[in-house]
Amino acid sequence: MKNAFYAQSGGVTAVINASACGVIETARRNAGRIGTVYAGLNGIIGALTEDLIDTGRESDADIAALRSTPSGAFGSCRYKLKSLDKNRREYERLIEVFKAHDIGYFFYNGGGDSADTCFKVSQLSQSMGYPLQAIHVPKTVDNDLPITDCCPGFGSVAKYVAVSALEASFDVRSMARTSTKVFVLEVMGRHAGWIAAAGGLIEQHGIPVVILFPEIEFDRAAFIAQVDRKVKEYGYCTVVVSEGCHHPDGTFLAEQGTRDAFGHAQLGGAAPVVAGMVKEALGHKFHWATADYLQRAARHIASRTDVEQAYAVGRRAVELALDGANAVMPTIERVSDAPYEWRIGSAPLSEVANVEKFMPRDFITEDGFGITDACRRYLQPLIQGEDAPTYRDGLPVYVTLKNALVEKKLTPFDIKA
Amino acid sequence: MKNAFYAQSGGVTAVINASACGVIETARRNAGRIGTVYAGLNGIIGALTEDLIDTGRESDADIAALRSTPSGAFGSCRYKLKSLDKNRREYERLIEVFKAHDIGYFFYNGGGDSADTCFKVSQLSQSMGYPLQAIHVPKTVDNDLPITDCCPGFGSVAKYVAVSALEASFDVRSMARTSTKVFVLEVMGRHAGWIAAAGGLIEQHGIPVVILFPEIEFDRAAFIAQVDRKVKEYGYCTVVVSEGCHHPDGTFLAEQGTRDAFGHAQLGGAAPVVAGMVKEALGHKFHWATADYLQRAARHIASRTDVEQAYAVGRRAVELALDGANAVMPTIERVSDAPYEWRIGSAPLSEVANVEKFMPRDFITEDGFGITDACRRYLQPLIQGEDAPTYRDGLPVYVTLKNALVEKKLTPFDIKA
Numbered sequence: 001m002k003n004a005f006y007a008q009s010g011g012v013t014a015v016i017n018a019s020a021c022g023v024i025e026t027a028r029r030n031a032g033r034i035g036t037v038y039a040g041l042n043g044i045i046g047a048l049t050e051d052l053i054d055t056g057r058e059s060d061a062d063i064a065a066l067r068s069t070p071s072g073a074f075g076s077c078r079y080k081l082k083s084l085d086k087n088r089r090e091y092e093r094l095i096e097v098f099k100a101h102d103i104g105y106f107f108y109n110g111g112g113d114s115a116d117t118c119f120k121v122s123q124l125s126q127s128m129g130y131p132l133q134a135i136h137v138p139k140t141v142d143n144d145l146p147i148t149d150c151c152p153g154f155g156s157v158a159k160y161v162a163v164s165a166l167e168a169s170f171d172v173r174s175m176a177r178t179s180t181k182v183f184v185l186e187v188m189g190r191h192a193g194w195i196a197a198a199g200g201l202i203e204q205h206g207i208p209v210v211i212l213f214p215e216i217e218f219d220r221a222a223f224i225a226q227v228d229r230k231v232k233e234y235g236y237c238t239v240v241v242s243e244g245c246h247h248p249d250g251t252f253l254a255e256q257g258t259r260d261a262f263g264h265a266q267l268g269g270a271a272p273v274v275a276g277m278v279k280e281a282l283g284h285k286f287h288w289a290t291a292d293y294l295q296r297a298a299r300h301i302a303s304r305t306d307v308e309q310a311y312a313v314g315r316r317a318v319e320l321a322l323d324g325a326n327a328v329m330p331t332i333e334r335v336s337d338a339p340y341e342w343r344i345g346s347a348p349l350s351e352v353a354n355v356e357k358f359m360p361r362d363f364i365t366e367d368g369f370g371i372t373d374a375c376r377r378y379l380q381p382l383i384q385g386e387d388a389p390t391y392r393d394g395l396p397v398y399v400t401l402k403n404a405l406v407e408k409k410l411t412p413f414d415i416k417a
Numbered sequence: 418m419k420n421a422f423y424a425q426s427g428g429v430t431a432v433i434n435a436s437a438c439g440v441i442e443t444a445r446r447n448a449g450r451i452g453t454v455y456a457g458l459n460g461i462i463g464a465l466t467e468d469l470i471d472t473g474r475e476s477d478a479d480i481a482a483l484r485s486t487p488s489g490a491f492g493s494c495r496y497k498l499k500s501l502d503k504n505r506r507e508y509e510r511l512i513e514v515f516k517a518h519d520i521g522y523f524f525y526n527g528g529g530d531s532a533d534t535c536f537k538v539s540q541l542s543q544s545m546g547y548p549l550q551a552i553h554v555p556k557t558v559d560n561d562l563p564i565t566d567c568c569p570g571f572g573s574v575a576k577y578v579a580v581s582a583l584e585a586s587f588d589v590r591s592m593a594r595t596s597t598k599v600f601v602l603e604v605m606g607r608h609a610g611w612i613a614a615a616g617g618l619i620e621q622h623g624i625p626v627v628i629l630f631p632e633i634e635f636d637r638a639a640f641i642a643q644v645d646r647k648v649k650e651y652g653y654c655t656v657v658v659s660e661g662c663h664h665p666d667g668t669f670l671a672e673q674g675t676r677d678a679f680g681h682a683q684l685g686g687a688a689p690v691v692a693g694m695v696k697e698a699l700g701h702k703f704h705w706a707t708a709d710y711l712q713r714a715a716r717h718i719a720s721r722t723d724v725e726q727a728y729a730v731g732r733r734a735v736e737l738a739l740d741g742a743n744a745v746m747p748t749i750e751r752v753s754d755a756p757y758e759w760r761i762g763s764a765p766l767s768e769v770a771n772v773e774k775f776m777p778r779d780f781i782t783e784d785g786f787g788i789t790d791a792c793r794r795y796l797q798p799l800i801q802g803e804d805a806p807t808y809r810d811g812l813p814v815y816v817t818l819k820n821a822l823v824e825k826k827l828t829p830f831d832i833k834a
Contacts, residue, residue, distance in 0.1 A: 012591045014584075042594035070584050072591035079595050159811055166812055167431075167714035170488035174429045177459035178494040183710060206817065269689060271707075290688075292706035293600060297584035300718055303811065383811035394576055394720065394800035395583060400623065 001033065002104025004321070005047060006055075007040035008072040008139075009110030009117075013153030014160075014299040015310035016139050017073045019109050021066040022314020023137065024055050028063075033322055038101060041405065042075035044108070044117065048090060048415050050097050050408045057404045065399035067311060068389040070299035073401050079415070081117050084124060091124045093413050098125075098132060100409045105133050105321045109314075111140035111151075115329060116353035122327040135317045136329040136349055139310070141296045143194035146355040147347040148331035150382055152313055153296070155306030158198035159383035160298045161187050161240070164291065165199045169207040169238045172287065176236035182227060182278050184239040184288040186271035188295060189214065191244045193359045195295075199240030200371035201379055208234040209370065212274065214244030215359050216368040218253060223274075224281040226369050231284060239278075241270045300396050304385025309342070316344045340381030418450065419521025421738070422464060423472075424457035425489040425556075426527030426534075430570030431577075431716040432727035433556045434490045436526050438483040439731020440554065441472050445480075450739055455518060458822065459492035461525070461534065465507060465832050467514050467825045474821045482816035484728060485806040487716035490818050496832070498534050501541060508541045510830050515542075515549060517826045522550050522738045526731075528557035528568075529773060532746060536766035539744040552734045553746040553766055556727070558713045560611035563772040564764040565748035567799055569730055570713070572723030575615035576800035577715040578604050578657070581708065582616045586624040586655045589704065593653035599644060599695050601656040601705040603688035605712060606631065608661045610776045612712075616657030617788035618796055625651040626787065629691065631661030632776050633785040635670060640691075641698040643786050648701060656695075658687045717813050721802025726759070733761045757798030 006023050008016055020039070027037045039053040040046030046053070053074055055063070066073055081090050098106070108118040115136045122134035138145050143154035165185055172183040189195035193213035203209050208230040212218065230237035246252045254269035271288040279286055309332050316330040327349045335341035363375035371379070389396040423440050425433055437456070444454045456470040457463030463470070470491055472480070483490055498507050515523070525535040532553045539551035555562050560571035582602055589600040606612035610630035620626050625647040629635065647654035663669045671686035688705035695701055726749050733747040744766045752758035780792035788796070806813040 008591070012588055045594060069587070071587035075594055076591045077595040078592070162812055163717055164711045164715070166815070167487050167716060168710040170486070170815060171429055171710045171714040174425070174489035174493045175495070177462060177492055178496050180710075185711075201812070205812070205815075272686060287709050288707070289709035289711050290705070290707045291711065292704050293585040293588045293597075294581045294602075294706050294708065294711075297588040298581070299584060300580055380810060385811065386805070386808055388803070388805065391803055393797060394802065395579055395618070395622070398583070398587060398622075 001035050003035035003102050004037045004105035004107060005040065005098060005103045006037055006107040007043045007047060007109065008074055008076040009043050009108060009114035010076060010078060011141065011296065012072040012076050013139060013141050013296050014070040014156040014302045015152055015307050016109060017066040017069045017071065018307050018310035019137050019139060019152060019314035020073060021063060022311040023107055023318055024063050026315045026318035030318065030322060034105065034318070038103065038406065039074040041403065043077035043079065044081070045077045045079055045415060047094050047097050048413055050410050052101060052406045053403045054406045058401050062399050062401055067307065068299060069398040070297045074403060080113050081120065084120055091121060094121060095125055095128055095130050096410060099130060104131060107135050107137055107317050109137040109139050111142065112145060112354060112356060115349055119327055119349035119353045122349065133321050133326045135321050135325065136352065137313050137317045138329055138331070141188060141195065142190050142192050144192040144356045144358065146352060146357045149334040149342065150332055152306060152310035154194060155303035155382035156298065157188070157195050157295050158379060159303040160295045160301050161195055161198040162201040162383055163301055165238055165240060166202045166205060166207065168289065169202060172236045172238065179285055180287045181231055181236045181284040182239060182275065182286045184241060184271045184275045184286060186241050186243060186290040189242045189244055191356065191358065193242050196240050196242035197359060197363065197371050197375055198379060198383070201376065201383065203370070208237045210237060210239045211369055211371065212239065212241040212245040213359060213364060213368070214242045214246060216364065217248045218245055220277060224277065226367065227278055228282055231282070239274060241274050243270055245270055299389060302387050303383045304387040305382055307387045312344050320346060337377045337381065340384060418452050420452035420519050421454045421522035421524060422457065422515060422520045423454055423524040424460045424464060424526065425491055425493040426460050426525060426531035427493060427495060428558065428713065429489040429493050430556055430558050430713050431487040431573040431719045432569055432724050433526060434483040434486045434488065435724050435727035436554050436556060436569060436731035437490060438480060439728040440524055440735055441480050443732045443735035447735065447739060451522065451735070455520065455823065456491040458820065460494035460496065461498070462494045462496055462832060464511050464514050465830055467827050467830070469518060469823045470820045471823045475818050479816050479818055484724065485716060486815040487714045491820060497530050498537065501537055508538060511538060512542055512545055512547050513827060516547060521548060524552050524554055524734050526554040526556050528559065529562060529771060532766055533770035536744055536770045539766065550738050550743040552738050552742065553769065554730050554734045555746055558605060558612065559607050559609050561609040561773045561775065563769060563774045566751040566759065567749055569723060569727035571611060572720035572799035573715065574605070574612050574712050575796060576720040577712045577718050578612055578615040579618040579800055580718055582655055582657060583619045583622060583624065585706065586619060589653045589655065596702055597704045598648055598653045598701040599656060599692065599703045601658060601688045601692045601703060603658050603660060603705070603707040606659045606661055608773065608775065610659050613657050613659035614776060614780065614788050614792055615796055615800070618793065618800065620787070625654045627654060627656045628786055628788065629656065629658040629662040630776060630781060630785070631659045631663060633781065634665045635662055637694060641694065643784065644695055645699055656691060658691050660687055662687055716806060719804050720800045721804040722799055724804045729761050737763060754794045754798065757801060
């Protein structure tokens with residue numbers, strides 16, 4: 001009977017811990033077939049440095065509480081293993097640590113980069129003759145993984161963005177007669193406009209919305225004309241701008257100039273840029289908000305659909321492992337839009353790694369500033385349902401685990417992070 | 418039997434409509450003693466231009482739904498009547514409109530500026546021999562009105578800020594090993610640090626927080642040293658910066674350079690400034706969020722205490738009017754901290770107008786970066802309780818009223834707004 005290793009990777013979400021909960025509870029329910037679940041302290045780094053958390057030391061109640069706790073309970077990291085050629089040493093170290101702790105299952109909970117890592121670890125373990133089953137557990141607010149209908153983490157951000165944009169639009173509508181006429185909300189999503197698209201869900205409530213997608217090259221004149229039209233018709237307008245929105249030459253509306261560990265530009269600050277353009281061209285008073293971490297951590301307004309799917313992919317990952325699967329990822333398959341039905345499928349990692357899924361053009365209106373009915377049918381079920389946490393003294397009750405480390409068996413290993 | 422006029426003034430909140438609900442429902446319950454409640458379309462401007470909404474045309478269900486709808490249902494405005502000397506014409510026009518529509522009760526729902534206007538209208542009506550009872554209904558997220566223990570609107574923003582800061586802090590704690598170490602959240606509050614103080618409520622959950630109050634002159638070196646200490650001890654740190662935070666010479670950390678109709682500087686953008694300072698001095702990777710309207714519109718996470726108090730001051734305003742009161746404001750009186758007990762009192766407008774209440778120095782820690790136990794005892798009850806709206810298709814159900822206008826009886830009146 002082998003032990004398991006579980007790690008959280010990249011930006012965390014409101015529901016990644018629900019996936020952890022699914023993994024650990026399912027392992028506990030199969031205690032005769034799977035040993036201890038070790039979690040990496042700060043993600044894959046914990047495996048390299050042999051900082052392994054013994055999740056067996058956590059109570060059932062605390063593990064259950066993960067389901068309603070945002071963030072990464074074991075710590076995550078932005079640390080991408082280089083290619084096998086360039087840093088075989090790190091992959092070999094992983095295998096050494098797995099071997100030392102009798103780990104036969106590798107559950108990696110992350111986005112596209114970690115799907116790639118998971119795939120490579122699976123390949124290397126085979127070539128080294130070490131029996132390891134590597135299962136990727138999908139997670140990304142950006143919703144840009146291929147094959148799966150949606151990504152756990154996205155539905156809750158989409159709900160946060162739709163609710164926040166609705167509320168702020170009611171606010172600006174109240175103020176528009178003498179004050180603010182344009183409200184700009186900046187949202188995440190990197191190169192994919194899925195999160196920004198969620199802002200379009202409030203149009204059904206009669207709110208004028210202009211969306212700036214990363215998939216559509218920014219056209220300042222067309223944008224200003226669109227805002228002008230909406231303000232003339234409604235008296236006010238809400239703009240949802242994706243952090244990844246960019247000029248035709250590829251430069252982002254606002255780059256902070258710094259890059260993260262994966263070499264991606266660190267985005268942020270598009271909202272004040274866009275608001276300033278409106279002010280300059282049309283003279284309207286504006287307000288802007290940049291939700292940043294608030295959006296992806298907002299467990300208090302999580303989508304119940306998202307929470308259930310996040311748990312389900314965690315549970316299925318363990319079931320797949322016990323069924324002998326390797327180098328796969330549980331996926332969410334949509335059976336029908338309305339009523340919304342879904343089931344869990346799976347996809348080979350070879351088809352998942354390094355593929356980004358963008359908004360299809362037919363999800364974006366012809367003018368490039370809104371979402372189509374097809375997009376609405378896609379998004380609507382994903383924000384469905386509420387799953388409020390318990391509150392104590394006015395604040396949500398979120399769990400902080402003990403995160404007790406197991407004794408190290410190997411010599412120290414230096415990483416550069 | 419006289420009619421009533423109700424108007425919403427200044428920045429709206431998550432619960433100002435709950436006060437409107439309290440006013441209108443109480444008037445309806447006293448239908449034999451008070452006539453129609455007319456609401457000003459876009460606040461006091463509606464009275465000047467004779468754009469009066471007949472709230473009698475709204476169903477009981479829609480009026481009840483105001484209790485859980487954020488923003489100003491009748492429209493608000495930033496439009497300050499000048500002093501009586503400078504613009505007696507506007508005050509006289511108000512009285513003319515009130516006379517034309519047989520209005521004997523003036524309910525003005527706003528902050529310090531509108532308390533002042535309400536007081537002046539009351540004085541002028543007396544000097545003109547027109548019988549009018551003017552009652553101010555307190556509202557401001559800034560919590561800076563005097564006499565009342567707290568201001569309706571504040572508790573919900575405080576809850577939003579505490580919940581958001583808690584969730585984002587869990588996020589940055591997950592990421593800190595290799596990525597973001599400092600998260601900066603910018604909040605509203607103008608010259609008062611009440612909203613920023615709410616961020617301090619998460620320290621009880623073991624979160625390292627540094628608060629920048631407008632009441633404390635910004636000291637860059639001391640701030641950086643404080644962040645450095647927290648990051649060294651905890652591995653990460655959350656900074657809550659008030660938009661009103663300023664340098665010793667009075668300049669705000671970030672001024673957008675524009676001013677609103679009251680001549681106040683339009684603030685916003687302190688978060689990236691502060692984050693940049695941390696990066697420059699300590700090299701830490703940062704994220705920042707500017708919640709702006711999201712915080713004051715966030716009815717979905719409103720404090721139940723706040724909703725109840727907002728309703729209660731609206732109800733009491735009508736009761737005071739029916740008791741013959743004039744030039745007063747219902748106040749919230751704290752009876753005890755724990756268990757929290759409160760009751761409604763009242764204060765003469767002469768003592769309310771043009772007085773701002775700041776954080777007392779003993780609510781701020783000696784180092785200037787945190788809140789004391791006394792402050793915590795004050796804030797804790799105000800974020801207590803949840804009052805989630807109903808949801809449909811994943812979004813809160815917020816009401817949009819018919820806002821039907823009554824026929825005008827007077828000649829048009831030009832205002833400059």
